[in-house]
Amino acid sequence: MLSFSRSTRVFLATQPTDMRKGFDGLFALVENVIREDPFAGHLFVFRNQRRDRLKVLWWDRDGLAIFYKRLERGSYQFPTDVPNGSVDGRQRAARCEIRADELALLLEGIELTSVKRRPRYERPKSRDQSAPVSSLS
Numbered sequence: 001m002l003s004f005s006r007s008t009r010v011f012l013a014t015q016p017t018d019m020r021k022g023f024d025g026l027f028a029l030v031e032n033v034i035r036e037d038p039f040a041g042h043l044f045v046f047r048n049q050r051r052d053r054l055k056v057l058w059w060d061r062d063g064l065a066i067f068y069k070r071l072e073r074g075s076y077q078f079p080t081d082v083p084n085g086s087v088d089g090r091q092r093a094a095r096c097e098i099r100a101d102e103l104a105l106l107l108e109g110i111e112l113t114s115v116k117r118r119p120r121y122e123r124p125k126s127r128d129q130s131a132p133v134s135s136l137s
Helices: 023-034 100-107
Strands: 009-013 043-047 053-059 064-070 095-099
Touching: 009 023, 009 100, 023 043, 023 053, 023 064, 043 100, 095 100
Parallel strands: 009 043
Antiparallel strands: 009 095, 043 053, 053 064
16 A cells, blocks of 8 residues: 655646556656656656556655556546546646545545545645645535
8 A cells, every 4th residue: 555645746647648658758758748857756647548557656765666556347537537538628737636645545446526525724825836736625
């Protein structure tokens, strides 16, 4: 089981990824598509077209690590998965940010859109930081 602190940032790639990609290929996707620093210690989550395989790339103090999971039955449902590939006629973003606890739910097969989160205090973001895009409000 993977466990991460609440402060760990988790980025989902919204488009399917070729699961043959290894460290260097996923590293390039983080830099060029997700547009984040792969060395920051964040988690970067990629899924395949059928949504039955998932890879997580992260920097673990002294090297890159990959977590790879293949489902024997069922599929992963990312909060950004929509049938026609667009939201309200607009092209969707290349990434989406969720919380570490939401990643745990996603890995357990729980649809994030079906979860209702109770209101809690969140420290206001500074102007130079963008607010995370989350499926749970």
